[in-house]
Amino acid sequence: MSRLSFNQITSGHASLAEAVNACVKHGVEWIAPWRHKLSAKPAEDARLIREAGLKISSLCRGGMFPAATAAERSERIDDNRRAIEEAATLGAPVLVLVCGPAPDRDLDGARRMVEDGIAILAPIARSAGVQLGIEPLHPMFAASRSVVVTLEQSLKMAEPFGPEVGVVIDAYHVWWDPNLYSLIERARGRIAGFHVSDWIPLLADPLMSRGMMGDGSIELRRIRAAVDSAGYTGPIEVEIFNESLWRKPAEDTVRLCAARFEERVL
Amino acid sequence: MSRLSFNQITSGHASLAEAVNACVKHGVEWIAPWRHKLSAKPAEDARLIREAGLKISSLCRGGMFPAATAAERSERIDDNRRAIEEAATLGAPVLVLVCGPAPDRDLDGARRMVEDGIAILAPIARSAGVQLGIEPLHPMFAASRSVVVTLEQSLKMAEPFGPEVGVVIDAYHVWWDPNLYSLIERARGRIAGFHVSDWIPLLADPLMSRGMMGDGSIELRRIRAAVDSAGYTGPIEVEIFNESLWRKPAEDTVRLCAARFEERVL
Numbered sequence: 037m038s039r040l041s042f043n044q045i046t047s048g049h050a051s052l053a054e055a056v057n058a059c060v061k062h063g064v065e066w067i068a069p070w071r072h073k074l075s076a077k078p079a080e081d082a083r084l085i086r087e088a089g090l091k092i093s094s095l096c097r098g099g100m101f102p103a104a105t106a107a108e109r110s111e112r113i114d115d116n117r118r119a120i121e122e123a124a125t126l127g128a129p130v131l132v133l134v135c136g137p138a139p140d141r142d143l144d145g146a147r148r149m150v151e152d153g154i155a156i157l158a159p160i161a162r163s164a165g166v167q168l169g170i171e172p173l174h175p176m177f178a179a180s181r182s183v184v185v186t187l188e189q190s191l192k193m194a195e196p197f198g199p200e201v202g203v204v205i206d207a208y209h210v211w212w213d214p215n216l217y218s219l220i221e222r223a224r225g226r227i228a229g230f231h232v233s234d235w236i237p238l239l240a241d242p243l244m245s246r247g248m249m250g251d252g253s254i255e256l257r258r259i260r261a262a263v264d265s266a267g268y269t270g271p272i273e274v275e276i277f278n279e280s281l282w283r284k285p286a287e288d289t290v291r292l293c294a295a296r297f298e299e300r301v302l
Numbered sequence: 303m304s305r306l307s308f309n310q311i312t313s314g315h316a317s318l319a320e321a322v323n324a325c326v327k328h329g330v331e332w333i334a335p336w337r338h339k340l341s342a343k344p345a346e347d348a349r350l351i352r353e354a355g356l357k358i359s360s361l362c363r364g365g366m367f368p369a370a371t372a373a374e375r376s377e378r379i380d381d382n383r384r385a386i387e388e389a390a391t392l393g394a395p396v397l398v399l400v401c402g403p404a405p406d407r408d409l410d411g412a413r414r415m416v417e418d419g420i421a422i423l424a425p426i427a428r429s430a431g432v433q434l435g436i437e438p439l440h441p442m443f444a445a446s447r448s449v450v451v452t453l454e455q456s457l458k459m460a461e462p463f464g465p466e467v468g469v470v471i472d473a474y475h476v477w478w479d480p481n482l483y484s485l486i487e488r489a490r491g492r493i494a495g496f497h498v499s500d501w502i503p504l505l506a507d508p509l510m511s512r513g514m515m516g517d518g519s520i521e522l523r524r525i526r527a528a529v530d531s532a533g534y535t536g537p538i539e540v541e542i543f544n545e546s547l548w549r550k551p552a553e554d555t556v557r558l559c560a561a562r563f564e565e566r567v568l
Binding site for chain 2: 138143174185186215237
């Protein structure tokens, strides 16, 4: 249980302080804050988390590289520089990258924009002591959130770099992949994070359709064991976008996450 | 335009006769009937289609192999035998296979059930002069409709067999794949069908969320050119599950399909 990390989006309506308190109450040792939940002073957020005795597994999120014009792409890079600074200030070891959709129908062009963006950010991240974690999203988000949609693709993007660029494996996004287990092994040494939730039937908004571990179709224990076998010993984030879960008090959500983590993931 | 085939599900509420008449009126030369739209006498359906001057590109669909018990799996095989017979009676050169979801969380086990089913059916299909077309579905259907979710995976399943087992490439299901163009080239000689529609934002029912060509995110012309380059010269089916499209008269739908096919696919 010492590896369980509460990704803050799992209580999407709670403040950072509420999420921190819920973790403390239920013995969860790690938290993954989201940038839009931070205050204007990340150093104070860092103190709030540290003084509660929690460790930070990652900061969500940077990325969103592709854009129609060079000026827009440059603005996205600037925002990612700020995200790296915030991660460093917080003491978050990893900045999760959700790479963004294409501005048009040219997927390959958008994928080159992602590669260009990561090439610019990698040395900045290295200097800041922050690892970039390229997270492939489920292919159903290819048009809306990320042109990076497979673990193989994220590994190809990370492998030209040193350890400052890794991949984030989210079971929800990759569970369907026929090559999943060989790709997890290939990710040895590059695994910057591991996220769990479950696949339930899609709801009106696919983004908000994730389920609690055990409520859906994913062979979570097998995937967790494969990630372990590939040498990853870090925190495991529970990250669930689901409006009905968000309506619960953060304490109830954290308690349920901890119980299901023990029952269905470990 | 001589390659355009109207997949009957694109007018999901129309009868076979209505769909046939709409094709004749708008100069569409091919049609792909669905089994649940056939009468109890496929020979009469075949005559209806032939006498209208139409050719059949494929019959939709067989598959749905995985099941919890051997008895159920055997029933599914029997149903696929009937589907092959119906395809032969119709003169459909291809039976499209939608391979089915897992009965539990064991994706690999379900995938073996698919392989076992295809191994049983392949010689039956060869004898009947019908090609089996393994259609990978979009990974968002991995839990509900098909454990076969990539073109690579369907090719690996088809390649041990002779030409009696091929793959069906549906742009909607595969457009997101970072390896798409190399996989299309690998499919040379195995392409049993090519389907087009478009990716639009997901609606309440993902199954019913396909868009008309040109209304969404897919680089259709590039994919069509790649399929051509891989040596496929057969009919190209328009296959769109979309309730708002289904509410139109079949004639309007066929006219729109033909126009968009010329504008956005050729």
